[in-house]
Amino acid sequence: MNIDEIHAARDRLAGHARRTPLLSSPFLDELAGRRVLVKAECLQHTGSFKFRGAWSAISALDPDVRARGVLAYSSGNHAQGVARAAQIHGCPAVIVMPADAPALKIANTRGFGAEVVLYDRARESREEIGGALASERGLTLIPPYDHPMVIAGQASCGIEIAEDLPDTTADVLVCCGGGGLTSGMALAFEHHAPGLRVRPTEPDGFDDMARSLQAGEIRRNSSTTGSICDAILTPAPGDLTFPILNRLAGPGLTVSDDQAMHAMALAFKRLKLVAEPGGAVALAAALFRADEIVGDTVVCVISGGNVDPALFAEALGKFGDA
Structure with missing residues (x-):
């Protein structure tokens, strides 16, 4: 990975990806005890940052290769990003998705014209299924995170934050599964905003990136089920993403499922944003792990908003008065 690849991906994304805003609320500032700036990637095409990496990777393919079609495996957000990017490029897309993925994500992926192949994530390997189909x-x-062009595309999110916050020193909390967004943003900050430091944020019990950073080598999760934060439940950090974060990231943070749901309710009430659980963990950490953050400003990414209506209603019902 180098900054030229990141700039090339940004240029390919120009006019295709949305430049998402940085939002704030005095109510959230008061709760966190510092200024909280929220990068609203839930407003990106397909409802998550994943469109950036998908477009970057597909647009970089040789046209003849692209015409034969692409394949991805994903619990939903990468699936939708690849499906939509492929649809715009006019190429076939096959997406391998867990059968227990949110129904909305499966329906949206099919709605973008992709062929969806379902599997049992507790018993089957998506990598093996995807490899055989490919x-x-x-x-x-097009892997979900461990791919140079995917990482380069996700880095465009970091470039936007760097341009919006020149000469700022702050932690940037990023919802983290395999680390594609987190590592891409870290590389962008290294060159464009050295005062900004990424910190991966994960659900309790699925903190493979935090544990890996602490150990200095890759650690795996014992399970990829058992949290409502489906978008960021991955087996382990990527072989490409981990070295980048081991060099550039700050310590990881974790939050509970309840804290993620609480953050969903607060994002809706105070920012008028719809966040999914896995997309809300960074905001949850900013609000409920404030003692583990330093400085008078914290930036956090709401990475996705593709939540099933029933779960969103549950979050609002449980924490809507908070």
């Missing part, structure tokens, strides 16, 4: 059909695999 080989059989001549499809190009």
Whole structure:
């Protein structure tokens, strides 16, 4: 990975990805005890930052290769990003998704014209299924995070924050699964805003990135089920993403499922944003792990807003008065 690849991806994304805003609320500032700035990637095309990496990777393919089609595996947000980017490019897309992924994400992926192949994530390997399909059909695999062009595309989110916050020193909390967004943003900050430091944020019990950073080597999760934060439940950090974060990231943070739901309710009430659980963990950490953050400003990314209506209603019902 180098800054030239990141700038090239940003240029390919120009006119296709949305430049999402940085939002604030005095109510959230008071709760956190500092200024809280929220990067609203839930407003990105397909409802998450994943469109950036998907467009970057697909647009970088040779046209003849792209015409044969692409394949991805994802619990939903990468699936939708790849499906939509492929649809715009006019190429076939096959998406391998867990059968227990939110129904909205499965429906949206099909709605973007992709063929969806469901699997049991507790018993089957998405990598094995995806590899077999790619080989059989001549499809190009677009992994969800451990891919140079995906990372380069996600870095565009960091460039936008750097441009909006020149000469700022702050922690930037990022919802983290395999680390594509977090590592891309870290590389962008290294070159464009050295005062900004990424900190991966994960659900309690699924903190493979935090544990890996602490150990200085990759640690795995014992399970990829058991949290409502489905968007960021991954087996382990990526082979490409971990070295970047081991060099550039601050310590990881974790939050409970209840805190993620509480943050969902607060994002809706105070910012008028719809966040999914996995997309809300960074905001949750900013609000409920304030003693683990230094400085008078914290930036956090709401990375996705593709939440099933029933779960969103549950969050509002449980924490709507908070």
